[in-house]
Amino acid sequence: MATSDTEARGAALLMSRRDLDFLLHEWLDVASLQARDAYRDYDRETIDALQTLAQQVAVRHFAPHNRRNDVEEPSFDGAEVTVNPEVAPALRAYFDAGFGGLAMPTEVGGGGAPFVVAQALDTWFSAANAATLGYAFLTKANANLLLAHAGPEQVDRWVAPMLEGRYFGTMCLSEPQAGSSLADVLTSAEPQGDGTYLIRGNKMWISAGDHGLSENIVHLVLARVVGSPAGTKGLTLFIVPKLLPGGSRNDVRLAGLNHKMGHRGTTNALLNFGEDGGAVGYLVGEEGSGLACMFHMMNEARIGVGMGAATLGYTGYLHALAYARGRPQGRPVGSKDPASPMTPIVEHPDVRRMLLASKAYVEGGLALGL
Ligand SMILES: Cc1cc2nc3c(=O)[nH]c(=O)nc-3n(C[C@H](O)[C@H](O)[C@H](O)COP(=O)(O)OP(=O)(O)OC[C@H]3O[C@@H](n4cnc5c(N)ncnc54)[C@H](O)[C@@H]3O)c2cc1C
Incomplete structure (x- = not known):
């Protein structure tokens, strides 16, 4: 993709290519990471080409609807969430270009790039449209948590589609009464005896908590298994998908969207889990290790x-x-x-x-x- 003069001028207002090149190459010498087996493909030429691609995708697909995201915030009519129509194709362009899994291991289909390179590339998208990037940013962090703490079957089922941008991810920690104080999380998890749990509770301020931008949403939910000790030691982490394997609706309902001062294009949700009996949740890691696992994403x-x-x-x-x-x-x-x-x-x-x-x-x- 050749860059036109107009695009070059647009990019020059987003970020300083010269400064990013200076930081990555002259200061951090990221190409020296090539000495490690995992990063052997990431020479300077490759990193520079990726940066040019990030610049182009950001200018073409993210920047044009930045203002619209702010002016026309997502809405909820009681049944469906409506998000600005330019958000989905922008995210498709981002994932199709490989930025979703860029820093994930090649063994799971990622690009195997150093994390610092992926962070530097994301500055183009963040400068162009932070709210649209928000969906991808949460999805990547969710997938990275699962790579670190979930079992191989869970990785196959949930991480692979997130890497392709078909599923998006969230982090569900906060509750109306428990913001900074996660020791006070009340959401409960009842073991079903078949390895699954029924999740019941309310999660508040959940970024990207609901939308129709992806085939499914993978919620990572902090909850307390019935009988667990009070405080943070009693917290356990669960995968609670919007749609269950097989495609039926899980018992996760959007109660409403919150209005924000900034990044308005990223939905922010109050989610009710288990109003209709219980949302099916799958354990991640060990019971009681929820907060430690969640910190990977945090x-x-x-x-x-x-x-x-x-x-x-x-x-x-x-x-x-x-x-x-x-x-x-x-x-x-x-x-x-x-x-x-x-x-x-x-x-x-x-x-x-x-x-x-x-x-x-x-x-x-x-x-x-x-
Ligand atoms: C834009 C946005 C997106 C968010 N996205 C998510 C998300 O995706 N998932 C999610 O789970 N949550 C999300 N949150 C919620 C966020 O995690 C909480 O806002 C945060 O934990 C703070 O909680 P609170 O807002 O209830 O503030 P409070 O906990 O009520 O804190 C209010 C003030 O008191 C101070 N304070 C509180 N306790 C103490 C203490 N012990 N000592 C000293 N000072 C204290 C705080 O620093 C703060 O200044 C989001 C919030 C925002 C604003």
């Missing part, structure tokens, strides 16, 4: 949220810089001749000071994240 989410914030700041800085270079206003100190041409505001020392402060924060934030 830590990736933390890194992703931090990278997203640095990226948003970065693209904001690039837009401000472009504006300051193009906006003529006033004249330099000592040149008050009204007949002389006005100077771009970037030349005014106080504007430069503000831009340089922004630059220091966003470049530092991006470097820290990587």
Whole structure:
């Protein structure tokens, strides 16, 4: 795919290719990871080509509906969730290009790239449209948790379709009464004697909690097996799919969508599990190890949220810089001749000071994240 001039200008406002190249190659020397067997295919040329591809997919498929995502937030009519129609094809383009499984092991069909490379590439998508990227970001972290803690059959059943972008994933920790304090999670899990559990409870603020963007949604749910101790030691992790194997509806209902101040294109849901008897859940790891397992995803989410914030700041800085270079206003100190041409505001020392402060924060934030 050749990049047009318009696309190149669009990309230059999203992220700084020069800075990403500097951080990845001159500072972190990521190509030196090639010395490790797992990363032997990731030479500089390959990483650069991937970055060009990420830039193109972000400009073509993510950036055009960034504003629309914000203005037209998802809605729920009591039966179905409606999401801006440009979100699904953008995510299809992302997964078809291989970015979904880029940093996952080749043995499960992933690209086997270093995690830092995948994070750097995602800055293009995050800068272009963080809300649309949100669905992919949760799906990848969900799949990575399962790769670390689930059994081989569970990996085959749930991770493979997430890697292809056919299933999306969520993390269901919070409840209306339990935000920071996960020790107070009340959702219960009742063993059925056949290896499955019936899950009952309410999960609040669940990002990407419901939508029609994927064939299925893999919820990872923290719950308390009946009889478990109070506090976080009694928490266990379950896979609770929206649709059960075979295609019938699991007992997971969307009670409503929350309104947010930002990233409005990513749905945020109150989910009721087990209102109609119990949602079928499949144990991940051991009973009582739920929080430790969940932290695998939470830590990736933390890194992703931090990278997203640095990226948003970065693209904001690039837009401000472009504006300051193009906006003529006033004249330099000592040149008050009204007949002389006005100077771009970037030349005014106080504007430069503000831009340089922004630059220091966003470049530092991006470097820290990587
Ligand atoms: C945009 C968005 C997306 C989200 N997505 C998800 C998701 O996908 N899955 C999910 O499970 N949850 C999600 N959440 C919920 C999120 O995990 C909770 O908001 C978070 O855990 C904080 O809980 P809370 O909002 O109830 O705040 P509270 O826990 O009520 O905290 C309020 C304030 O009190 C402070 N505080 C609380 N306890 C203490 C303490 N012991 N010591 C000192 N200070 C304290 C907090 O730092 C905070 O400033 C999302 C939230 C948002 C805003």
